[in-house]
Amino acid sequence: MYKKILCVDDDPITLMLCKKVIQKCEFSETIEIANNGEDALAYLESFSQKGITPTTDLPELLFLDLNMPVMGGWEFLDIITERRYNEIFPQLKVIVLSSTIDPKDIEKSKSYPMVLDFLSKPITREMLEELKNNNT
Amino acid sequence: MKHTNPRFFLPVFLTLFALIFTGMVVVTQWNNPSWQLGIGLGLALGIALFTTYFLAQKIGTTERYMAQFESEFSELSISNERFEIVSKATSDTIWDWDVKTNSFIWNKGIQGVFGYKKDQVGANLQWWFDKIHPEDSLKMSVKLYSYIAQRSDKWQDEYRFMDANGQYRYVYDRGFLVKDEEGNVVRMIGAMQDVTRQKEEEQRLRLLETVIIQNRDTVLITAVGASENAEDQIVYVNPAFEKMTGYDQAEVLHQSATFFFKRIQNKRDVKKIADALKKKEAFTLETLTKRKDNTNYWVNLSLIPITNHENQHTHWISIQRDITEEKEQEKEREQLIKELTQNNSDLKQFSYITSHNLRAPLSNLTGLLNLLEDIEIEDYELKEILQGFSKSTQQLNDTVNDLVNIIIIKDSLAIDKEPIVIRDVFENIFNQLSFLISNLNPIIKLDVDKVNTLFLNRSYFESILLNLTTNALRYSDPSRQLKILVAAKNLGTETQITFKDNGLGIDLKRHRDKVFGLYQRFHDNPDSKGLGLYLVKSQVESMGGSITIDSEVGVGTTFTITFKNN
Numbered sequence: 036m037y038k039k040i041l042c043v044d045d046d047p048i049t050l051m052l053c054k055k056v057i058q059k060c061e062f063s064e065t066i067e068i069a070n071n072g073e074d075a076l077a078y079l080e081s082f083s084q085k086g087i088t089p090t091t092d093l094p095e096l097l098f099l100d101l102n103m104p105v106m107g108g109w110e111f112l113d114i115i116t117e118r119r120y121n122e123i124f125p126q127l128k129v130i131v132l133s134s135t136i137d138p139k140d141i142e143k144s145k146s147y148p149m150v151l152d153f154l155s156k157p158i159t160r161e162m163l164e165e166l167k168n169n170n171t
Numbered sequence: 172m173k174h175t176n177p178r179f180f181l182p183v184f185l186t187l188f189a190l191i192f193t194g195m196v197v198v199t200q201w202n203n204p205s206w207q208l209g210i211g212l213g214l215a216l217g218i219a220l221f222t223t224y225f226l227a228q229k230i231g232t233t234e235r236y237m238a239q240f241e242s243e244f245s246e247l248s249i250s251n252e253r254f255e256i257v258s259k260a261t262s263d264t265i266w267d268w269d270v271k272t273n274s275f276i277w278n279k280g281i282q283g284v285f286g287y288k289k290d291q292v293g294a295n296l297q298w299w300f301d302k303i304h305p306e307d308s309l310k311m312s313v314k315l316y317s318y319i320a321q322r323s324d325k326w327q328d329e330y331r332f333m334d335a336n337g338q339y340r341y342v343y344d345r346g347f348l349v350k351d352e353e354g355n356v357v358r359m360i361g362a363m364q365d366v367t368r369q370k371e372e373e374q375r376l377r378l379l380e381t382v383i384i385q386n387r388d389t390v391l392i393t394a395v396g397a398s399e400n401a402e403d404q405i406v407y408v409n410p411a412f413e414k415m416t417g418y419d420q421a422e423v424l425h426q427s428a429t430f431f432f433k434r435i436q437n438k439r440d441v442k443k444i445a446d447a448l449k450k451k452e453a454f455t456l457e458t459l460t461k462r463k464d465n466t467n468y469w470v471n472l473s474l475i476p477i478t479n480h481e482n483q484h485t486h487w488i489s490i491q492r493d494i495t496e497e498k499e500q501e502k503e504r505e506q507l508i509k510e511l512t513q514n515n516s517d518l519k520q521f522s523y524i525t526s527h528n529l530r531a532p533l534s535n536l537t538g539l540l541n542l543l544e545d546i547e548i549e550d551y552e553l554k555e556i557l558q559g560f561s562k563s564t565q566q567l568n569d570t571v572n573d574l575v576n577i578i579i580i581k582d583s584l585a586i587d588k589e590p591i592v593i594r595d596v597f598e599n600i601f602n603q604l605s606f607l608i609s610n611l612n613p614i615i616k617l618d619v620d621k622v623n624t625l626f627l628n629r630s631y632f633e634s635i636l637l638n639l640t641t642n643a644l645r646y647s648d649p650s651r652q653l654k655i656l657v658a659a660k661n662l663g664t665e666t667q668i669t670f671k672d673n674g675l676g677i678d679l680k681r682h683r684d685k686v687f688g689l690y691q692r693f694h695d696n697p698d699s700k701g702l703g704l705y706l707v708k709s710q711v712e713s714m715g716g717s718i719t720i721d722s723e724v725g726v727g728t729t730f731t732i733t734f735k736n737n
Binding site for chain 2: 046049052055059134135137138156157158159160
């Protein structure tokens with residue numbers, strides 16, 4: 036079971052669904068929410084500003100939507116790659132969770148080292164069980 | 172000698188005069204001793220002079236006789252020799268026509284050249300005429316008889332003459348008339364020469380010449396300059412050249428071809444031509460150039476170096492084809508392809524966005540309904556409504572997924588392939604369809620183990636068999652037990668899978684064109700979307716295979732799928 040995860044999506048129903056499914060299968064203790072890439076970035080920045088200690092309660096997994104207003108998923112991934120967030124948050128992994136069917140998007144997601152997987156919406160219990168088994 | 176030679180007369184006269192003079196002196200002065208010595212000397216001198224001259228004359232005549240005889244003898248022998256050489260060397264066929272009796276004599280040439288046996292050769296005029304080609308005989312005989320009537324010296328003609336095999340040979344015939352003392356024509360003698368080979372060569376050359384003259388491509392021939400720095404000179408241009416370039420023959424003959432190449436607009440191409448000319452190599456180029464009136468045209472230019480028997484480079488042949496039209500069509504085509512590619516890519520993008528926007532709320536619905544499954548609902552009416560809601564959402568989801576699959580199949584050029592065992596795929600499918608299968612209780616026979624493994628895309632192959640099996644189950648004939656037979660066999664270069672059922676069948680007379688079409692439904696079934704077979708065909712074809720259908724209403728349907736073996 037994860038301690039803390041972050042869900043990034045602009046759709047409140049998707050977020051609600053995420054929360055509910057995650058709670059149901061006891062996937063994570065805490066669920067944080069961001070409405071787009073910029074929000075998520077600001078949330079992560081707040082940790083590095085405060086200063087990270089071994090006791091800092093960092094998110095371990097990030098569910099990321101691709102199509103979002105203000106800042107989309109790709110831009111978010113580009114920025115955290117550029118700013119070397121993998122050094123600041125070494126354990127942070129990203130799951131792309133999208134409704135896209137463009138094969139190019141799936142290919143592209145594989146090019147980011149922190150991206151663990153590309154999953155199609157909706158989020159399901161089976162999906163989370165498998166993630167739990169493979170990654171914890 | 173019949174008449175007196177004047178050179179002989181003079182010494183004789185002088186000698187006689189000397190003798191008479193001496194005689195007179197002897198008679199009158201015999202007793203005068205002072206004259207006696209003079210008389211003796213005069214006599215001796217006269218006699219000596221006469222003898223000497225006579226002898227000299229005699230010897231000169233003999234020499235002339237000898238020389239004359241010799242020259243006559245040698246002329247005769249040369250002409251004999253010539254005659255022999257000519258008669259040996261001549262391949263002519265000699266004929267001798269007695270005009271009065273019309274009898275005709277041929278020499279051996281008629282056998283040697285034309286292959287007739289001795290007894291086949293006719294001895295009259297008619298035989299000769301019979302062997303002349305019908306198209307030539309009238310013209311030839313008119314010419315011959317008018318010649319005889321005019322009594323001209325020489326006759327010659329060309330006509331076709333039949334040989335022993337019935338083939339016509341081209342002959343060149345020359346003849347002369349023999350007249351009697353009164354000038355009447357008595358004989359005619361002719362020499363016939365077989366010129367078939369020359370004639371055929373001539374015709375071949377004329378044919379080749381027409382190729383150059385009639386050709387729509389221009390032909391330009393230049394002679395290579397005598398020295399290293401001398402410029403090439405145009406020695407021939409065909410009529411097409413004048414038409415294509417606007418320059419007439421008189422303008423360009425004896426000019427250098429350089430001026431012509433300089434009209435090419437791309438300077439790099441001009442350089443390429445110059446290099447090829449220097450290297451004396453054959454060369455081809457497509458380039459834009461100008462006519463005399465400065466209008467542009469695209470040309471395909473070929474340069475071919477020509478060498479003589481001593482392998483010296485003597486000429487260039489330059490062939491040009493006007494390809495303006497092709498170039499313009501090509502340009503149009505390229506533009507069209509560019510536009511189509513752009514349109515296609517726009518549409519693809521559009522369909523991705525649309526399907527994304529459709530799928531986003533749909534996945535929420537599916538997710539929410541998944542959650543609902545765990546909640547116990549007491550209210551019966553609400554339960555029914557939610558069930559309907561769930562089923563509709565499921566159908567919508569299936570449709571969108573099928574459409575999405577089609578878009579992806581159409582988009583992906585290279586797909587991952589892996590070894591597949593057919594029986595394993597079916598086991599998986601039967602698991603998925605266990606509910607439908609247990610309802611219908613069909614007889615399913617799999618005869619697929621003769622084919623070890625197929626090398627295909629797993630998810631596509633599963634989707635194909637799933638669709639076909641679902642169709643067979645969905646459209647079974649309720650009046651009889653459903654039977655499904657799947658057979659696979661290796662045909663060497665390809666593998667064939669037949670999928671046969673005894674279901675409702677499709678009326679192919681009405682629907683053959685539409686069976687594999689998009690949104691085609693042939694049975695009234697609420698679960699049918701009209702996408703299955705379209706998807707199947709797309710998937711089969713994306714893996715390089717083909718699918719055909721055979722079906723009869725009330726009997727059943729057979730699908731035959733063929734994949735190439737790698």
